[in-house]
Amino acid sequence: xxxxxxxxxxxxxxxxxxxxxxxxxxxxxxxxxxxxxxxxxxxxxxxxxxxxxxxxxxxxxxxxxxxxxxxxxxxxxxxxxxxxxxxxxxxxxxxxxxxxxxxxxxxxxxxxxxxxxxxxxxxxxxxxxxxxxxxxxxxxxxxxxxxxxxxxxxxxxxxxxxxxxxxxxxxxxxxxxxxxxxxxxxxxxxxxxxxxxxxxxxxxxxxxxxxxxxxxxxxxxxxxxxxxxxxxxxxxxxxxxxxxxxxxxxxxxxxxxxxxxxxxxxxxxxxxxxxxxxxxxxxxxxxxxxxxxxxxxxxxxxxxxxxxxxxxxxxxxxxxxxxxxxxxxxxxxxxxxxxxx
Amino acid sequence: xxxxxxxxxxxxxxxxxxxxxxxxxxxxxxxxxxxxxxxxxxxxxxxxxxxxxxxxxxxxxxxxxxxxxxxxxxxxxxxxxxxxxxxxxxxxxxxxxxxxxxxxxxxxxxxxxxxxxxxxxxxxxxxxxxxxxxxxxxxxxxxxxxxxxxxxxxxxxxxxxxxxxxxxxxxxxxxxxxxxxxxxxxxxxxxxxxxxxxxxxxxxxxxxxxxxxxxxxxxxxxxxxxxxxxxxxxxxxxxxxxxxxxxxxxxxxxxxxxxxxxxxxxxxxxxxxxxxxxxxxxxxxxxxxxxxxxxxxxxxxxxxxxxxxxxxxxxxxxxxxxxxxxxxxxxxxxxxxxxxxxxxxxxxxxxxxxxxxxxxxxxxxxxxxxxxxxxxxxxxxxxxxxxxxxxxxxxxxxxxxxxxxxxxxxxxxxxxxxxxxxxxxxxxxxxxxxxxxxxxxxxxxxxxxxxxxxxxxxxxxxxxxxxxxxxxxxxxxxxxxxxxxxxxxxxxxxxxxxxxxxxxxxxx
Numbered sequence: 001x002x003x004x005x006x007x008x009x010x011x012x013x014x015x016x017x018x019x020x021x022x023x024x025x026x027x028x029x030x031x032x033x034x035x036x037x038x039x040x041x042x043x044x045x046x047x048x049x050x051x052x053x054x055x056x057x058x059x060x061x062x063x064x065x066x067x068x069x070x071x072x073x074x075x076x077x078x079x080x081x082x083x084x085x086x087x088x089x090x091x092x093x094x095x096x097x098x099x100x101x102x103x104x105x106x107x108x109x110x111x112x113x114x115x116x117x118x119x120x121x122x123x124x125x126x127x128x129x130x131x132x133x134x135x136x137x138x139x140x141x142x143x144x145x146x147x148x149x150x151x152x153x154x155x156x157x158x159x160x161x162x163x164x165x166x167x168x169x170x171x172x173x174x175x176x177x178x179x180x181x182x183x184x185x186x187x188x189x190x191x192x193x194x195x196x197x198x199x200x201x202x203x204x205x206x207x208x209x210x211x212x213x214x215x216x217x218x219x220x221x222x223x224x225x226x227x228x229x230x231x232x233x234x235x236x237x238x239x240x241x242x243x244x245x246x247x248x249x250x251x252x253x254x255x256x257x258x259x260x261x262x263x264x265x266x267x268x269x270x271x272x273x274x275x276x277x278x279x280x281x282x283x284x285x286x287x288x289x290x291x292x293x294x295x296x297x298x299x300x301x302x303x304x305x306x307x308x309x310x311x312x313x314x315x316x317x318x319x320x321x322x323x324x325x326x327x328x329x330x331x332x333x334x335x336x337x338x339x340x341x
Numbered sequence: 342x343x344x345x346x347x348x349x350x351x352x353x354x355x356x357x358x359x360x361x362x363x364x365x366x367x368x369x370x371x372x373x374x375x376x377x378x379x380x381x382x383x384x385x386x387x388x389x390x391x392x393x394x395x396x397x398x399x400x401x402x403x404x405x406x407x408x409x410x411x412x413x414x415x416x417x418x419x420x421x422x423x424x425x426x427x428x429x430x431x432x433x434x435x436x437x438x439x440x441x442x443x444x445x446x447x448x449x450x451x452x453x454x455x456x457x458x459x460x461x462x463x464x465x466x467x468x469x470x471x472x473x474x475x476x477x478x479x480x481x482x483x484x485x486x487x488x489x490x491x492x493x494x495x496x497x498x499x500x501x502x503x504x505x506x507x508x509x510x511x512x513x514x515x516x517x518x519x520x521x522x523x524x525x526x527x528x529x530x531x532x533x534x535x536x537x538x539x540x541x542x543x544x545x546x547x548x549x550x551x552x553x554x555x556x557x558x559x560x561x562x563x564x565x566x567x568x569x570x571x572x573x574x575x576x577x578x579x580x581x582x583x584x585x586x587x588x589x590x591x592x593x594x595x596x597x598x599x600x601x602x603x604x605x606x607x608x609x610x611x612x613x614x615x616x617x618x619x620x621x622x623x624x625x626x627x628x629x630x631x632x633x634x635x636x637x638x639x640x641x642x643x644x645x646x647x648x649x650x651x652x653x654x655x656x657x658x659x660x661x662x663x664x665x666x667x668x669x670x671x672x673x674x675x676x677x678x679x680x681x682x683x684x685x686x687x688x689x690x691x692x693x694x695x696x697x698x699x700x701x702x703x704x705x706x707x708x709x710x711x712x713x714x715x716x717x718x719x720x721x722x723x724x725x726x727x728x729x730x731x732x733x734x735x736x737x738x739x740x741x742x743x744x745x746x747x748x749x750x751x752x753x754x755x756x757x758x759x760x761x762x763x764x765x766x767x768x769x770x771x772x773x774x775x776x777x778x779x780x781x782x783x784x785x786x787x788x789x790x791x792x793x794x795x796x797x798x799x800x801x802x803x804x805x806x807x808x809x810x811x812x813x814x815x816x817x818x819x820x821x822x823x824x825x826x827x828x829x830x831x832x833x834x835x836x837x838x839x840x841x842x843x844x845x846x847x848x849x
Binding site: 009017115118282284336 | 586598670672677681704705710712727731748764774
């Protein structure tokens with residue numbers, strides 16, 4: 001009898017890109033729900049705009065590049081990028097912010113660099129950084145967390161704000177505010193002490209009303225990813241400890257002008273960055289030692305940018321800067337091969 | 342006993358041992374034809390000793406070792422040599438190679454064996470010679486001539502530890518396990534011979550911790566034998582713990598230096614099937630003509646563990662197993678991780694064949710759609726050699742073979758772990774095999790061009806030297822001539838002077 005031949009191993013693969021991406025999406029669900037709970041339905045507009053734009057842009061680029069569309073869409077990577085961007089954007093951002101951002105992420109940061117697996121920079125963070133630099137006003141106005149809102153904002157009002165940009169709504173000022181990180185930075189710049197600043201209502205909890213719970217939700221989702229072995233612990237632990245120890249040292253020496261490490265970890269994008277953004281395998285270091293170093297560098301840079309930089313949040317810039325060092329990190333952190341000194 | 346760990350591996354690989362591990366070894370009937378590829382071991386192919394039409398008996402040498410790294414081949418049953426020439430051989434390439442075919446006569450007459458009453462009277466050199474003559478090669482799958490591993494002549498480092506590899510880590514295969522369950526005493530006897538031969542202090546027989554019955558069977562045999570230097574150890578069931586280098590690391594914590602062999606760190610490691618064959622060769626005086634093979638998979642009606650004459654065509658074994666089921670999709674020689682698919686069941690079993698896996702489409706992956714690498718690093722985390730498969734892939738794909746070589750491509754053992762965990766379904770091992778052979782070809786090419794360059798340079802030098810010599814010679818000649826001319830001139834001048842003087846004298 002005759003048989004077809006093929007090359008070993010013959011055991012079916014145990015994993016797929018699609019499965020990895022699906023788990024990332026699942027792990028983001030607690031974060032999404034908490035965002036809606038704390039900041040209203042605005043985040044849903046972002047998610048819908050980002051995801052639908054991402055799928056269209058991905059299909060368009062694949063067609064232009066003459067690649068198979070179906071398997072690349074089905075790997076869910078574009079949707080993960082879109083969702084991460086949607087969660088990083090302000091909930092009241094005008095509709096074209098998520099739209100343009102997603103186009104930048106998928107077309108420029110992903111496909112112009114060769115598509116999945118070839119992009120040196122994290123697409124969601126490229127988009128975030130470009131938006132931040134280009135439209136700083138729209139990118140820094142966040143809604144107040146629901147616990148601090150005097151009256152609820154209806155879905156239709158929210159839609160009006162997002163799609164028609166009617167900033168002359170009578171209560172616009174009463175529902176928007178700077179983020180705790182932003183506020184902290186501004187007030188420190190005005191020579192206030194951390195104690196004075198933290199007496200404001202937005203800080204009336206361990207790391208900023210609303211924000212802290214979103215961070216906790218990302219932390220939970222991240223732990224799920226580690227438990228399911230979708231990501232390894234090296235990058236998140238490296239990043240969070242880099243940020244923690246940098247802020248701890250400052251906090252121990254000058255507590256009056258240095259926010260606490262807990263504030264640093266839970267008030268901004270540190271958790272989303274540590275578990276979901278810095279862990280993007282394509283743009284991260286691949287060796288285990290390298291991943292710890294990569295994480296620590298992002299953590300330290302985030303602290304540096306938050307403290308001395310021009311922007312209140314440093315995760316996006318830190319990730320992009322450290323993305324550049326990845327080839328060098330990988331080069332110098334290779335493991336010792338069996339039988340070699 | 343303290344155990345060590347090697348990097349990665351696949352602890353959760355489905356073992357599929359239950360299909361065959363309970364089946365006692367049965368003797369397969371002698372087939373009508375026995376086919377012997379001349380190259381069924383690492384090294385030089387054996388050279389034919391017989392002619393078409395010759396009658397042979399079981400145990401008769403039909404092809405002899407050619408050089409040191411080679412092994413002789415013996416007839417597996419009595420019959421007539423019916424063909425010598427190219428035939429399909431069990432090899433991943435799917436190519437044909439020279440083979441000897443015996444048409445058996447059904448009498449199964451054998452050459453009178455020459456049993457040895459007391460192996461302890463024999464010297465190490467004599468024992469090594471016996472093992473070499475018996476055609477014994479590594480039966481775990483590598484088929485490296487065993488005598489070379491055991492030969493201590495000219496070696497400076499004494500062997501301290503003998504490792505017996507019973508860790509059958511490939512899925513589906515259970516032939517070593519059955520051997521240890523049923524014939525542990527013979528294996529222990531084989532170990533005794535090796536301890537005497539190598540004069541070493543310690544023998545460790547390793548089995549995986551997934552077969553407690555086997556462990557007990559060996560313990561009983563060791564107790565009955567009562568030699569305190571032989572011990573049995575359970576090692577964790579992590580693929581590829583039965584890889585030679587991985588097992589050495591697990592048991593001793595030592596690593597075999599890249600490019601060296603275990604003997605360089607005082608270790609000899611042998612498969613238990615090989616030890617059994619050594620026992621047969623030394624005690625019973627029988628050369629290697631049969632081995633134990635697992636025939637399994639959803640593609641055969643009744644899986645078996647069979648004691649088979651080497652050279653038996655696969656279809657004869659399938660017949661013993663009541664034929665193919667309708668699910669038979671792939672014919673794999675060896676296990677599903679490191680074995681290779683063969684195209685026809687006319688192909689014979691060789692000394693290294695430990696398993697025939699007739700796989701259904703559920704048991705093997707027939708088609709994989711490769712996606713781009715996302716650099717997740719899973720491959721590196723499972724690599725038992727601590728390589729970075731993802732970077733090797735990157736370099737080998739872009740034909741940067743030298744860079745891949747710097748990342749220790751040649752240390753890859755092709756175990757297939759990276760392939761199985763890759764979420765992008767990239768056939769990594771296939772890329773590495775390709776890159777390895779390209780690298781070998783490159784090195785060969787480089788050697789050739791080095792030789793050519795040296796020859797050219799030598800020629801240039803020689804020409805230059807000859808030219809210099811010639812120049813020197815002609816310079817000397819010229820100088821000599823000049824000297825002679827000068828001398829002549831001088832003489833002439835002197836003569837003239839004398840003559841002149843004479844004339845002046847005359848005048849005065």
